[in-house]
Amino acid sequence: MEKKRALYAGTFDPFTNGHLDIVQRAIKIFDEIIVLVAVSPTKKPFMSSEQRVNVLKKLFAHEPKVKVESWSGLIVEYARQNKIGSIVRGLRPTGDFEIEFQMASMNRKINPDCDTVFLMTSEKLYYISSSLVKEVYQHQGDITSFVPPLVHEEMKKIKD
Secondary structure (H helix, E strand, O other), X not given: OOOOEEEEEEOOOOOOHHHHHHHHHHHOOOOEEEXXXXXXXXXXXXXXXXXXXXXXXXXXXXXXXXXXXXXXXXXXXXXXHOOOOEEEEEEOOOOHHHHHHHHHHHHHHHXXXXXXXXXXXXXXXXXXXXXHHHHHHHOOOOOOOOOOHHHHHHHHHHHO
16 A cells, blocks of 8 residues: 655744644654755745754654655645655644635646645644744744754754
8 A cells, every 4th residue: 555645844944833733743644744844035044954954854853754855846846756645734823724725726736636734733832933933032032832842952053
């Protein structure tokens, strides 16, 4: 039987506890999750793509169902090239649906063999976003409850 593989893509700058929650829940549905660090030409990242990939590889080193990679093209094209039939996206009750629906529709038009699977963000984590975490961190705020400890350690190395 063929493995059920899914892609969970984002800039993950930084990777938050909300992202971690989605990965942990997606692992229960799929045989393999590729956490794909998307390189966006329009965003100025706090952490380089290499730093994000490295910290995520460490974070998921204990989880054989998770692979971490980086990609600078269209996510749906990565899915096509790697024969991945599902893209996992987290939805927060903060207006994500319209944007995510539009993106899923466009992806389906580009690659009809790839479906988007939406997971609702946990009610304890829905307010967390990478951009808010960065802002709190850059103002010396405590982000320990927003990101995994390993991510926080990596962020401190960059700032110091």
